[in-house]
Amino acid sequence: MYCDAICLREVTLPLLRPFESSASRTVRRRFVLVEAMAGGLSGWGECVAQEAPYYTEETVETAWHILRDFLAPAVLNAAEVDPRSLPARFRLVKGHPMAKTALETALWDLTARAEGESLAGRWGAGRPTVPSGVSVGMAPGLDALFREIDGYLEQGYRRVKVKVGPGRDVAVVRALRERYGAIPLMVDANGAYGSEDLPVLLEMDGYDLMMIEEPLRGGDLLAYPSLQERLKTPICLDESLRGAADVRRAAELGACRVVNLKPGRVGGPSEALEVEGVCRERGLDLWVGGMLESGVGRALNLILAALPGVTLPGDTSASDRYYARDLVTEPARLQPDGTVPVPQGPGLGIEVDREYLDRVSGRVEWIRP
Ligand code: OSB
Ligand code: MG
DSSP: OOOOEEEEEEEEEEEEEEEEOSSOEEEEEEEEEEEEEETTEEEEEEEOOBSSTTSSSOBHHHHHHHIIIIIHHHHHTSSOOOGGGHHHHHTTSOSOHHHHHHHHHHHHHHHHHHTTOBHHHHHTOOOSEEEBOEEEOOOSSHHHHHHHHHHHHHHTOSOEEEEOBTTBSHHHHHHHHHHHOSOOEEEEOTTOBOGGGHHHHHHHGGGOOSOEESOBTTOOGGGHHHHHHHOSSOEEESTTOOSHHHHHHHHHHTOOSEEEEOHHHHTSHHHHHHHHHHHHHHTOEEEEOOOSOOHHHHHHHHHHHTSTTOOSOBSOOOGGGTOSSOSBSSOOOOOTTSEEEOOOSSBTSOOBOHHHHHHHEEEEEEEOO
């Protein structure tokens, strides 16, 4: 099979509520959606790059440029579209893991659909459902934060992650412990702290958090082993782990005990599967993160979360935690037991709602050989 055409769409979905971290505030989720076509079939991949380069370097614009001018031509000019060959084919392009992930995902989806096989089956992602946590953005005040979290706990989410940063940390964690007792609770700083903030991190260490995610600025793995030694709370790394080699290095150094896996951050499904293998080998706890995805990217995250090496509930919340309407016909739903079903249909196991997609698409560009 070879790929006939690749379509890039710029999609904007309104979020039900703004999502704020120490790094950025998102009101509408704008992203690039990739459709790869062959023999009348389509495969889909979501590019998780955001509008601004505040999480990692990539943006919607850089992803569009790299996909259109470099990655799509590399696929369209190839005789075959075996998705396993893509990481090597894309290696010529340095960086841009989110752009690469979107196109690699579309080709995994396309080829698996053509063979009537689910990606969950192909990758050995055997769990039918995955326990889900929820990532809660910074709120204007404690009352608003409580109201939001009350709702999620009522729905059954299995753990709560809150965004923290300087001045919005210890008091928030203390208030949450007072209100909710011993719930599974963790924080994500998105790299907001420096070495001068050690006292704050030590204070948060007293609240029995499941983990502290990406506490330090700069993404330097060498800064973490001494911090992990000082804290009883496990450190979880997100932004600083750009692939399986980083995860191996982090394990070697004792930089963290937990890994947040996002396919877009590590450069694609193949690399994500390798990260899962490394975590199993090295005994690192692992969960699947999120980037406020639509149903397309969410399907990939849910499938990865069903892999055997995933040991903790992730940020794979239901679609209705983010959006009033999703791009797919059967959005991810939270079950009363706090789990989300893993898509089992061919490929990613989703159907794109083309009518809604047309309504929320801005720029559309077809690329042909
Ligand atoms: O750091 O995990 C993060 C969203 C966008 C960018 C970075 C992060 C996040 C989240 C939300 O925490 C996860 C989700 O619910 O999709
Ligand atoms: Mg994070």
